[in-house]
Amino acid sequence: VTDLAWLTWTFLWLSFLSIGGGLGVLPELQRQVVHVHQWVTAQQFVDGYALAQLTPGPSMLVAVFIGYRAHGFLGALLAGAAMFAPSSVLAALAARQWSALRERPWARVAERVITPVGIGLMAGGAYTLLRSGVHDVPTAAIALVALAALWLRVAPPIVVVVLGGLAGWFFGV
Amino acid sequence: VALGYRLAGARGAAAAGLALIVPGGLVLLGLTVLYFKTGLTPDARPALRGMGAAVVGLVLMTSARVATGALRGRRAVLVALVTFLGVGPLRVHTALVILLATALSYGLQRAPEGS
Numbered sequence: 009v010t011d012l013a014w015l016t017w018t019f020l021w022l023s024f025l026s027i028g029g030g031l032g033v034l035p036e037l038q039r040q041v042v043h044v045h046q047w048v049t050a051q052q053f054v055d056g057y058a059l060a061q062l063t064p065g066p067s068m069l070v071a072v073f074i075g076y077r078a079h080g081f082l083g084a085l086l087a088g089a090a091m092f093a094p095s096s097v098l099a100a101l102a103a104r105q106w107s108a109l110r111e112r113p114w115a116r117v118a119e120r121v122i123t124p125v126g127i128g129l130m131a132g133g134a135y136t137l138l139r140s141g142v143h144d145v146p147t148a149a150i151a152l153v154a155l156a157a158l159w160l161r162v163a164p165p166i167v168v169v170v171l172g173g174l175a176g177w178f179f180g181v
Numbered sequence: 182v183a184l185g186y187r188l189a190g191a192r193g194a195a196a197a198g199l200a201l202i203v204p205g206g207l208v209l210l211g212l213t214v215l216y217f218k219t220g221l222t223p224d225a226r227p228a229l230r231g232m233g234a235a236v237v238g239l240v241l242m243t244s245a246r247v248a249t250g251a252l253r254g255r256r257a258v259l260v261a262l263v264t265f266l267g268v269g270p271l272r273v274h275t276a277l278v279i280l281l282a283t284a285l286s287y288g289l290q291r292a293p294e295g296s
Contacts, residue, residue, distance in 0.1 A: 025275050025276060025279065031240055031243070031244070032275075033275065035268040035269060035272070035275060036268070036274065036275035036276075039272065054233040054236075055216065055229050055233060056213070056216075057233070057236060058229060058232040058233040058235075058236045059209060059212045059213065059216065059229075059232075060205075060209055061232070061236050061239065062212070062232070063205040063206075063208040063209045063212070064204055064205040064208070065201055065202055065204065065205020065206065065209075066201065066202065066205070069202070069205050069206050069209045070209075072206050072209050072210055072213065073209060073213045073216075076210065076213045076214070076217070077213075077217060081210075084210055084213070088202070088206055092198065092202050096182045096194065096198040099182040099183045099186075099194075100182055100183065100185075100186040100191065100194040102183060103182070103183030103184070103186040103187055103194070104186060117287075117290060120257075120286075120290055121283060121286040121287045121290055122283065122286070123251055123252075123257065124252060124256075124257040124258070124260035124261040124264070124282075124286055125260060125261070125264050125279060125282045125283055125286055127244075127247060127248050127251060127252060127261045127264075128260065128261040128262065128263065128264020128265040128267075128268070128282060129264055129265075129268055129275070129278075129279070130243075130244045130247060130248075131244050131248065131261065131264075131265040131269065132264065132265050132267075132268035132269040132275075133240065133244075133268075134237075134240040134241050134243075134244040135265070135269035135270070136269065137233075137236065137237050137240050138237050138241065140233075141230075141233040141234055141236065141237040142234055142237055146234075147230060147231070147233075147234040147237075148234070150231050150234035150235055150238070151234045151235065151237040151238040151241070152238065153238070154234070154235040154236075154237070154238025154239060154242075155238035155239075155241050155242045156238075157238075158238060158239055158242040159242050159245075159246075165239050168235055168238070168239065169232050169235045169236055169239065170232070171235065172231045172232050172233075172234055172235020172236070172238070173228040173229065173231045173232035173235070174228070174231065175231045175235075176227045176228050176229070176230045176231015176232065176234065177224065177225075177227050177228035177231060179227070179231075180227050181227050181230045181231055181234070
């Protein structure tokens with residue numbers, strides 16, 4: 009029960025840190041679930057994130073994957089709820105207030121102040137996945153080809169991820 | 182969620198949030214059970230690693246696109262870089278990085294141009 013409470017609490021406070029979007033909180037999420045609490049391994053973390061990309065909905069559904077690994081169905085439910093409830097309430101509150109406030113000078117300053125922080129957090133999330141998901145030349149090649157295909161808008165993300173899986177299977181990465 | 186709130190208040194926000202999260206959550210839960218119960222066959226592991234690598238390409242592209250679109254000026258680039266180094270390579274606690282980087286960003290915003 010104590011560990012289940014830790015699981016819920018961890019996703020709850022991580023939810024409040026999601027100012028750079030889900031990707032922005034990934035470095036801390038990985039640190040907590042892989043290194044601090046050891047609910048999943050680094051490879052399972054990347055696998056779970058990849059599976060979350062295959063499903064409709066936000067990528068932070070990876071909370072369900074981690075919660076299930078740690079404490080079964082109850083863990084999946086609590087981790088998912090803890091990850092999404094606070095950020096959803098914040099989004100609803102922001103929607104209620106922000107349109108009225110955004111033209112005020114302090115709100116413009118706040119937007120300018122927080123935007124680069126959010127982008128830095130997002131880049132940190134990309135770095136975290138890069139370190140865990142690319143470990144040799146074939147995986148680096150798949151990542152580069154995927155990046156190029158998406159940058160050039162050759163195919164939608166889900167297709168690129170599935171093709172990455174096929175390439176991994178074919179080349180035995 | 183924000184759009185749901187604008188359209189139908191708190192009920193709209195709740196309905197939008199659930200519609201966004203529950204279907205994907207259930208699909209992922211099914212995949213997760215398969216992943217941990219079957220332990221993955223030797224054939225599936227390389228496929229999952231390939232998908233993971235493609236996801237790395239996806240998040241790198243997303244970050245690059247957002248950064249090139251939203252970062253304006255050297256000060257913003259500096260704040261983003263400091264934040265990235267803090268949470269990425271240096272592995273400092275994200276809450277601490279947010280506090281320090283926000284303070285830095287605010288200080289740079291208030292500093293006169295050219296300083």
